[in-house]
Amino acid sequence: xxxxxxxxxxxxxxxxxxxxxxxxxxxxxxxxxxxxxxxxxxxxxxxxxxxxxxxxxxxxxxxxxxxxxxxxxxxxxxxxxxxxxxxxxxxxxxxxxxxxxxxxxxxxxxxxxxxxxxxxxxxxxxxxxxxxxxxxxxxxxxxxxxxxxxxxxxxxxxxxxxxxxxxxxxxxxxxxxxxxxxxxxxxxxxxxxxxxxxxxxxxxxxxxxxxxxxxxxxxxxxxxxxxxxxxxxxxxxxxxxxxxxxxxxxxxxxxxxxxxxxxxxxxxxxxxxxxxxxxxxxxxxxxxxxxxxxxxxxxxxxxxxxxxxxxxxxxxxxxxxxxxxxxxxxxxxxxxxxxxxxxxxxxxxxxxxxxxxxxxxxxxxxxxxxxxxxxxxxxxxxxxxxxxxxxxxxxxxxxxxxxxxxxxxxxxxxxxxxxxxxxxxxxxxxxxxxxxxxxxxxxxxxxxxxxxxxxxxxxxxxxxxxxxxxxxxxxxxxxxxxxxxxxxxxxxxxxxxx
Numbered sequence: 001x002x003x004x005x006x007x008x009x010x011x012x013x014x015x016x017x018x019x020x021x022x023x024x025x026x027x028x029x030x031x032x033x034x035x036x037x038x039x040x041x042x043x044x045x046x047x048x049x050x051x052x053x054x055x056x057x058x059x060x061x062x063x064x065x066x067x068x069x070x071x072x073x074x075x076x077x078x079x080x081x082x083x084x085x086x087x088x089x090x091x092x093x094x095x096x097x098x099x100x101x102x103x104x105x106x107x108x109x110x111x112x113x114x115x116x117x118x119x120x121x122x123x124x125x126x127x128x129x130x131x132x133x134x135x136x137x138x139x140x141x142x143x144x145x146x147x148x149x150x151x152x153x154x155x156x157x158x159x160x161x162x163x164x165x166x167x168x169x170x171x172x173x174x175x176x177x178x179x180x181x182x183x184x185x186x187x188x189x190x191x192x193x194x195x196x197x198x199x200x201x202x203x204x205x206x207x208x209x210x211x212x213x214x215x216x217x218x219x220x221x222x223x224x225x226x227x228x229x230x231x232x233x234x235x236x237x238x239x240x241x242x243x244x245x246x247x248x249x250x251x252x253x254x255x256x257x258x259x260x261x262x263x264x265x266x267x268x269x270x271x272x273x274x275x276x277x278x279x280x281x282x283x284x285x286x287x288x289x290x291x292x293x294x295x296x297x298x299x300x301x302x303x304x305x306x307x308x309x310x311x312x313x314x315x316x317x318x319x320x321x322x323x324x325x326x327x328x329x330x331x332x333x334x335x336x337x338x339x340x341x342x343x344x345x346x347x348x349x350x351x352x353x354x355x356x357x358x359x360x361x362x363x364x365x366x367x368x369x370x371x372x373x374x375x376x377x378x379x380x381x382x383x384x385x386x387x388x389x390x391x392x393x394x395x396x397x398x399x400x401x402x403x404x405x406x407x408x409x410x411x412x413x414x415x416x417x418x419x420x421x422x423x424x425x426x427x428x429x430x431x432x433x434x435x436x437x438x439x440x441x442x443x444x445x446x447x448x449x450x451x452x453x454x455x456x457x458x459x460x461x462x463x464x465x466x467x468x469x470x471x472x473x474x475x476x477x478x479x480x481x482x483x484x485x486x487x488x489x490x491x492x493x494x495x496x497x498x
Contacts, residue, residue, distance in 0.1 A: 002063070003042045007042065007043045010045055010055070013055050018048070018052070019045055019046075029041050031081065032077075032078060033076050034078040034081075034373070036077075036459065037083075039082050041068070043087050045088070047093065049094065050176070053170045057172065057218075058174035064488055064490065066086025066493050067491060067492070068214060068492050069091060069492070070089060070092075071112055072138055072139050073092075073138075074140070077460070078459045079213050086493075089218070091111040095114070096109070097109050097113055098110065100127070105226045105227060106223050106224065107224050108221065109141060109224060110221055114140060114141065115138075119131070122229075127226040130163060131357075132150060133362065134408070136280075137280070145163050145224065146210060146219055148211045148456070150412065150419045163225055164222050164225065166178070168222075170217055172217050172490060172491045213492055214495075215482060215492045216491065217485065230312060230313065231313060231317035232318050232321055233312070234341075235307065235309055235352055236307075236341060238308065238332070239302035239305050240264075242304070242385060243384050243388055243409065244384075246304065248335070249306075249331065249332065249337060250262065250411055253331050255415065258327050259310050260311045262309070264304050264306045265304075265362070265407065266304050267297075267298050267303055267304075269362055269365060271297035271298040272368070273364070274346065274348055277291040278367045279367075280361065286366050288368070288369055288370045301343065305343065307356075368404070372423050372425060373437060374406075374423045374424075374457070377419075377420055377449075377453035378412070378419055381411065386451070387422075387453060390447055390448070390451065391405065391448075392405070394444050395424075398436055400424065400437070400440055404424075405422055406422065408421040445462050463496070
């Protein structure tokens, strides 16, 4: 059967206003800021309810047409580029916040709800959602959580980023699957009851859809955990010339459970956050904008800055901050370090305070060259200096300035391990620059994987690097799972799961 038959049938059932086939619009969906090879879809279909999603999947199965879920367009890593054409199923219109539980601190949302939208709504209830550092405000919350973006702080430090509870999933056959601790129908609508947590959806079944790149179905609803907005706050800065000097200090701080957020940024990223001449781009890649303020800040700031965020929640907030501050001073005194409440006296504590609750200001760094290309991986704290040195040596080999590398370190599970990002920047209109940075970016992933780093975002050519290191039996099991759940191979074909 042809793709045209699929588009015609979808148009007949969903309506012409939900189907787009104009070449100019299709071209916008064929590429992003990544190095993934562009590929045109055949149509864009806008879903407005779960029945729309089911209908599209069932028609696509009948006609063997690829379907690629698209929730916000802010993945930026090539995951939604249709490598074999087909239908882009756009979920941005499924953007309802369906229910907020203040008592149990969770919120039921659809797949198109963005971080900015959810943040603004939860503020009205005195709540916040935990957000990854450097995520676009228009990024889909559901997509971000399913893709495993690590948040600045977690609802559970013992279990890592345990951020969601119940799920509603449209399977590759068009059938509906709901996972969680308790599901009931209220007035004909699905609703969670009593909370699920790690004993609800986050069991062996839900992990099938974690980082599955839309290859095993489409998550249409999610119950996301929320936390109280801080009643009182205090931010401290610890400065270091080398990451190795921070390791034991941060371990002690984390193991005494001091602060909710604890993370490090290098001078490049911190300068981008503090620069007032730049705005957060609405699209990526963006137009290059030079900034003298950024260049000056980058040279003045310490090489690495750890940010410790002390928070007081509903009960005795000032007392909590007071004893955590005392504990922080005790740890730092052992290492002859003094926590600072400012670095350059330019109001950075107020800027960082906003950034922690809405951590997308760092995306201003895209103005530097137009696009951002991160190397993301997990490792243990004792290896982070070796990995940074490795990244810098590779950059020198490719004549890429080491001062133009962004850096971000996030201790995970109270510093039992950590998440690392080192970013390269590229002018996508300069073919020579594209080739150089692409080669450096791929090589950096290869070297990091060879040295034991666990790659966090295996998209495009990086997926091949990861799968070469996976046991063949495991790979065969992945293919078996894919074949069983998606027998016609219509869901984001060309990509393997996980």
